[in-house]
Every structure is written in C-alpha cells, then in structure tokens.
C-alpha cells in the first residue's frame with residue numbers, strides 16, 4: 154500500500170545582483186487544499202482565492218545574526234503554489250512572473266515594494282503567461298519538442 158502523495162515541495166535558488174534569492178514551490182494534488190493554504194497564509198488581505206488555480210506570495214523575511222543588527226534579508230523570498238492538474242505554460246509563466254517581479258524589486262531600490270501596483274502586476278503577468286503559452290504552442294506545432 155503506497156502512501157497517497159498530497160503535495161510535492163522543492164526550492165529554486167538563483168542569484169540576482171549577487172544576492173541569493175530562493176523560491177519555494179509546492180505542487181498540490183488537490184486544488185481545494187491550495188486555495189485553503191493560500192487564504193490561510195494571506196489572512197485578511199482582502200483577496201478571494203476561491204477561483205485561484207495557482208497563487209504566488211511574496212515574502213520579505215529577515216534573519217538576525219545578533220540583537221544589535223538590523224537583520225539581513227533571508228534568501229527565501231517567494232512561494233509559488235501550483236496544482237497538479239493546472240501545470241500549463243500560461244499558469245506557470247504567470248506565477249513565475251510574480252516571483253520574478255518581486256526578486257527584481259528586491260534588487261532595485263528605484264522599484265522598491267512601495268511602488269508595487271497589484272492590478273498592474275496582474276495585468277503584466279497574464280500578458281506574460283499568454284505570450285509564453287502561445288509561443289510554446291507554436292514550438293510544439295513546428296515539432297521543436299518532438300524527440
């Protein structure tokens with residue numbers, strides 16, 4: 154009797170402007186569980202996760218090496234939640250867009266978190282996801298992914 158796998162977790166780490174940035178990825182078997190976890194984490198942010206197929210949250214966590222230090226930003230800076238049955242190029246690229254924007258803002262003072270525009274960010278990420286999905290569809294059409 155194999156244990157039923159409920160989710161798969163892994164992390165992606167890369168460097169941006171010399172700083173390590175890490176993204177935690179969770180692939181859920183169950184979409185309801187994703188929505189429940191996203192809503193719990195977001196506690197009262199006013200967003201409705203009942204129709205979400207995937208959710209990315211930004212994190213700015215600090216770790217303190219001693220009591221007098223101001224703290225340094227922890228590399229772990231975003232969480233991408235995806236569902237097994239919704240791993241399309243459009244969705245993956247859309248969510249990665251959110252995480253990439255956050256990483257980019259962390260590394261660019263001129264585009265700090267205070268300049269975040271959530272509506273504009275959504276619009277941009279949908280555009281990004283749609284373009285990537287259409288491009289990959291064409292690559293399949295032309296046989297670039299055929300073995």
Ligand SMILES: [Zn+2]
Pocket residue numbers: 247251275278
């Ligand atoms: Zn989005």
